[in-house]
Amino acid sequence: MALGKEEVLSALQGVALPGGGDVVSRDLVRALAVQDGTVRFVLEGAAQPELEAMRPALEAAVRALPGIISVTVVVPAGPPRGLGNTAQQQKGPAIGGHAKPQSGPQKVPGVKTILAIGSGKGGVGKSTVSSNLAVALARAGKKVGLLDADIYGPSQPRMMGATKRPASPDGQTILPLQAHGVTLMSIGLMLKEDEAVIWRGPMLMGALQQMLFQVKWDEYGPLDVLLIDLPPGTGDVQLSLCQKTTLDGAIIVSTPQDVALLDAKKAIDMFRRLKAPIVGLIENMSTYICPNCGHEAHLFGHGGVAAEAARLDLPFLGALPLDLEVRLAGDSGTPIASGEGPAAQSYAVLAQGLIAQGLI
Numbered sequence: 636m637a638l639g640k641e642e643v644l645s646a647l648q649g650v651a652l653p654g655g656g657d658v659v660s661r662d663l664v665r666a667l668a669v670q671d672g673t674v675r676f677v678l679e680g681a682a683q684p685e686l687e688a689m690r691p692a693l694e695a696a697v698r699a700l701p702g703i704i705s706v707t708v709v710v711p712a713g714p715p716r717g718l719g720n721t722a723q724q725q726k727g728p729a730i731g732g733h734a735k736p737q738s739g740p741q742k743v744p745g746v747k748t749i750l751a752i753g754s755g756k757g758g759v760g761k762s763t764v765s766s767n768l769a770v771a772l773a774r775a776g777k778k779v780g781l782l783d784a785d786i787y788g789p790s791q792p793r794m795m796g797a798t799k800r801p802a803s804p805d806g807q808t809i810l811p812l813q814a815h816g817v818t819l820m821s822i823g824l825m826l827k828e829d830e831a832v833i834w835r836g837p838m839l840m841g842a843l844q845q846m847l848f849q850v851k852w853d854e855y856g857p858l859d860v861l862l863i864d865l866p867p868g869t870g871d872v873q874l875s876l877c878q879k880t881t882l883d884g885a886i887i888v889s890t891p892q893d894v895a896l897l898d899a900k901k902a903i904d905m906f907r908r909l910k911a912p913i914v915g916l917i918e919n920m921s922t923y924i925c926p927n928c929g930h931e932a933h934l935f936g937h938g939g940v941a942a943e944a945a946r947l948d949l950p951f952l953g954a955l956p957l958d959l960e961v962r963l964a965g966d967s968g969t970p971i972a973s974g975e976g977p978a979a980q981s982y983a984v985l986a987q988g989l990i991a992q993g994l995i
């Protein structure tokens with residue numbers, strides 16, 4: 636018989652905890668996933684050192700089950716959630732956990748406009764576009780926030796060069812960071828480096844709710860716009876986001892390639908169903924200018940996104956070149972848009988276009 640959740644839970648129940656009870660009776664297990672001998676779950680709901688101390692015995696108990704190939708137990712960084720916990724108030728809130736009841740989408744305090752940046756396919760440059768557009772808008776005089784909601788692969792701390800853990804003086808409010816003139820918060824800043832995030836459903840809703848409403852977005856002044864860097868695809872995060880807050884618009888990033896465009900169409904369809912207006916499409920990695928000979932090549936095709944935008948009757952916001960300097964700048968934590976040169980200019984034009992539309 637294939638190993639299932641019940642067998643895993645009963646193995647976990649067999650591990651007695653020092654304070655009495657077990658992880659199941661004390662409701663410390665979240666997001667349990669059991670598939671083909673691979674078991675993963677999150678331990679949450681008690682102090683982090685306490686959870687870390689229980690981890691080896693829990694792993695051993697699960698490993699002893701027949702047919703186990705691997706066991707991953709994730710303990711989120713930081714102390715448990717909940718008011719009145721002094722340890723928490725000293726160290727700051729943990730991210731994740733179940734969402735608090737909320738009646739419909741709510742406005743994020745201190746934020747005028749919220750724009751989500753999405754893509755159908757991964758790796759098309761959505762995070763690169765988000766960070767550079769944020770910097771370009773800030774350079775154009777706007778107050779800009781950037782929320783990295785790419786829960787499974789947060790890259791903004793690296794791209795924006797901000798890796799400090801955000802402070803939380805009262806254990807509830809999270810103070811965002813500031814980098815290159817942009818107010819920044821990323822789920823990645825609240826997790827230990829290399830820690831895998833395997834949240835689903837309720838845990839994810841809770842984390843997003845915290846990112847939107849516990850972060851003091853107007854810490855450096857009220858924001859004209861909050862850009863949200865979404866994970867690729869059409870999953871839980873996009874859905875949760877539209878349930879928690881009202882998106883004023885969504886920008887779709889795609890490469891000109893047919894396969895990326897197909898996925899982009901799915902993302903557009905999803906935003907339409909979620910009643911988030913599509914601001915327009917951006918073509919990234921559009922042309923490649925050889926730094927040696929100046930020859931212009933179209934590695935992923937060219938013009939496909941503009942044509943698709945026309946077909947879908949959506950605005951085409953602009954084309955951004957494939958440029959080694961863009962990647963190097965992102966990897967070094969100084970977005971290309973913060974400097975001078977053609978790539979920075981492309982982003983400045985993009986930012987001006989959005990401002991001219993009266994969106995920001």
Ligand SMILES: Nc1ncnc2c1ncn2[C@@H]1O[C@H](COP(=O)(O)OP(=O)(O)OP(=O)(O)O)[C@@H](O)[C@H]1O
Nearest residue numbers: 757758759760761762763867956957958961962965
């Ligand atoms: N215009 C560009 N020129 C050169 N490199 C680029 C460009 N856009 C993105 N890249 C590089 O491509 C890689 C993927 O980009 P990025 O992480 O922004 O994509 P993504 O769509 O957000 O990916 P994911 O789906 O993994 O979050 C990065 O190394 C980035 O530096």
